[in-house]
Amino acid sequence: MSFSSLDFYLATVVVIFGVDVLSAWGLNLQYGYAGIPNFSFIVFQAAGAYTAAILTLGPMTATSGQTYVAGTHVPFPVALLAAMAAGAALSAVIGVFAMKRMRADYQAAILLILALILNQFIVTDTSLFNGTSGLANVSRPLGSLVNPSTTGWQWAYAALVWAICAVVLFAVQRLSRSSWGRALRAQRDHDAAAAALGCNVVALKMQVFVIGGAIAGLSGGLLVFYLQAFNTASWGYEETLAIFVSILIGGVANNWGVILGTFLVQIVFVEVPNLLPQFGYIGLVDALEWVVIGLLWMAAIALRPQGVIPERRVRAERFGLPALRRAPPVAAAAAAPGQQGAHEERLGAAGGASRR
Amino acid sequence: MLAPGDLRPLVEVEDLVVSYGAVRAVDGVTISVAPGEVLGIVGPNGAGKSSLLAAVGGQLRPTSGRIRLDGVDVTKLSPHRRARRGVVRTFQDTSEFGRLTVFENLLVAGLGMHGASLYAATVGARAQARRTATAAARAAELLARFELEPMRDTYAMELSGGQRRLVEVMRGLMREPKLMLLDEPTVGVAPHLSEQLRREYRRIAASGVAVLMIEHVLEVVEEVSDRVVVMDNGSVIAEGTYDEVMQSQAVREAYLG
Structure with missing residues (x-):
């Protein structure tokens, strides 16, 4: 491998890593925080990718060599926003029936089947996005700033992807740590109880489904402008499984843990094998990848279901309560009646104590 | 102590029917609970107690009949809307948010x-x-x-069964409720916590909350309830003070076969 091809490869890995991290944050909001087993997550990434592609490919002509709908030219940022909107809109439509109150296993089955049906639909109806051949010749954006045929462009694009990642991380952290995020986790743990405490559980699920869908759409847009092509093989249902395993290994409901999980799964187990010398028959390495991912899933659930970096415990000190004295619960309970007054005193001094 | 009828009822259940297919789990029940009153519901397994509670809480949609809260018909309201009107509940299996x-x-x-x-x-x-x-x-x-x-x-998932129950009750109190629905509120609770819980239920009622409680342990029913309703096969077969219903012939038959 020459230096430039290594450079090319590295830049590609950095971009793909960013796109996969974005996806994992989107799915983590839905699954990790809200408990929605969205086995059709990759469909929403595809919605974003196809939308961004047709919005920049221009109108279809006899010489396009591919068939698609609604071809037009819009600027790159508009295409990205449209990709987000497409992910969100498709989520809203699917959410109307998939976010109803039902058992999680039924919901998982419905969403998985939906992913299979939609993929098959795009394969069959070639007039929409050119079937299995998919869309190609998507031009690289920002060509006026950096020459798109250089690795410099690739690195610039990688920087852009990660800048967007930083913004999305900020947003998902804000959301997941907010009162809304707490309500999401509450209904994840017991939906009937959350409803019985005044939370509109269906609305909560619908909101997080649409927000996750928007992030998926955004990731799809970023991906298609890098790959310049997108077809039905890019969004097989198993791609969603890889994102799930990333979350399970890295940390369910922990957005930092998800970065680690994505690195381990998508980079170490999916990308690195491409560098290994081929052995056995053609396609064996690819097939083994999925075997390994399946094993990882089982191992994660059996050995460390909370992930390498588990969900962060939110301590009451964050809400201005005085720090807990680390007394054994039994002793504290025995002394409790006499502590009543002392407790109130400490509460009174809460503001000072919490800044200690 | 409040006697029934001292106050306008907070919750009125009128001729309520809950069916699962051909089975009528609740078959024409009419009850009411006043503010500050604890109404205990007892009855053999399958009598329809939990279905009645779920219909009042909004978890189950009744087939027919009315549920009024503070004079307002809430029969068709979803659970979260009823919660906003002051209804809280505990569940038979504790309903803590485990990873919170x-x-x-x-x-x-x-x-x-x-x-x-x-x-x-x-x-x-x-x-x-x-x-x-x-x-x-x-x-x-x-x-x-x-x-x-x-x-x-x-x-919460690391707590004992009794502590989880306490958390459920505390969660209810966070909402400053008008009506508290308790589904077997002392089951699986260690004796000292059970005592604490029973004191709390009395205290909650004393603060003006209407309490509707399903309980199997008759000792708890006797201690906590102002009034007792006995259900069997979806219907109310006796109503009155604990001593009154326990002397009823129908109740003895329902329990002893």
């Missing part, structure tokens, strides 16, 4: 509909911070009252 701390469990209850609002969490963050501070102060009070302070940062 005890304190967070209380905050979710205290913020209720505002907690689930995306708007309040983002655009309305300032008002939300005020609500959160109020809820946190109330949570601190309840943690002290229930002697659970040392457990406040513990995940």
Whole structure:
């Protein structure tokens, strides 16, 4: 491998890593925080990718060599926003029936089947996005700033992807740590109880489904402008499984843990094998990848279901309560009646104590 | 102590029917509970007690009949809308939010509909911070009252069965309820916690909350209830004070076959 091809490869890995991290944050909001087993997550990434592609490919002509709908030219940022909107809109439509109150296993089955049906639909109806051949010749954006045929462009694009990642991380952290995020986790743990405490559980699920869908759409847009092509093989249902395993290994409901999980799964187990010398028959390495991912899933659930970096415990000190004295619960309970007054005193001094 | 009829009932259930297919789990039940009153519901397994409670809480849609809360018909309201009108409940299997701390469990209850609002969490963050501070102060009070302070940062799934029950009741109290529905509120609870819970149920009623309680342990029913309704096969077969219903012939037959 020459230096430039290594450079090319590295830049590609950095971009793909960013796109996969974005996806994992989107799915983590839905699954990790809200408990929605969205086995059709990759469909929403595809919605974003196809939308961004047709919005920049221009109108279809006899010489396009591919068939698609609604071809037009819009600027790159508009295409990205449209990709987000497409992910969100498709989520809203699917959410109307998939976010109803039902058992999680039924919901998982419905969403998985939906992913299979939609993929098959795009394969069959070639007039929409050119079937299995998919869309190609998507031009690289920002060509006026950096020459798109250089690795410099690739690195610039990688920087852009990660800048967007930083913004999305900020947003998902804000959301997941907010009162809304707490309500999401509450209904994840017991939906009937959350409803019985005044939370509109269906609305909560619908909101997080649409927000996750928007992030998926955004990731799809970023991906298609890098790959310049997108077809039905890019969004097989198993791609969603890889994102799930990333979350399970890295940390369910922990957005930092998800970065680690994505690195381990998508980079170490999916990308690195491409560098290994081929052995056995053609396609064996690819097939083994999925075997390994399946094993990882089982191992994660059996050995460390909370992930390498588990969900962060939110301590009451964050809400201005005085720090807990680390007394054994039994002793504290025995002394409790006499502590009543002392407790109130400490509460009174809460503001000072919490800044200690 | 309040006698039935002293106050206008807070909740009125009228000729309620809950069917599962051809089976009528609740078959024309009419009951009411006044503010400050504990109504105990007893009856053999399958008598329809839990279905009745679920219909009042909104978890089950009744086939026919009416449920009025404070004079307002709530029969068709979803559980979260009833919650906003002051209904809280515990579940037969405790319903703690396992991967939330005890304190967070209380905050979710205290913020209720505002907690689930995306708007309040983002655009309305300032008002939300005020609500959160109020809820946190109330949570601190309840943690002290229930002697659970040392457990406040513990995940609810790590608590004992009795402590989970306490958390459920505390969550209900966070909402300053008008009606509390309790489904077997002392089952699986260690004796000393059961005693504490029974005292709390009396105290909650004494503060003016109407309490509707399903309970199998007759000793608890006797101690906590002002009035008792006995159900069998979906219908009310006796109603009155604990002593009155226990002397009823119909009740003896239902229990002893």
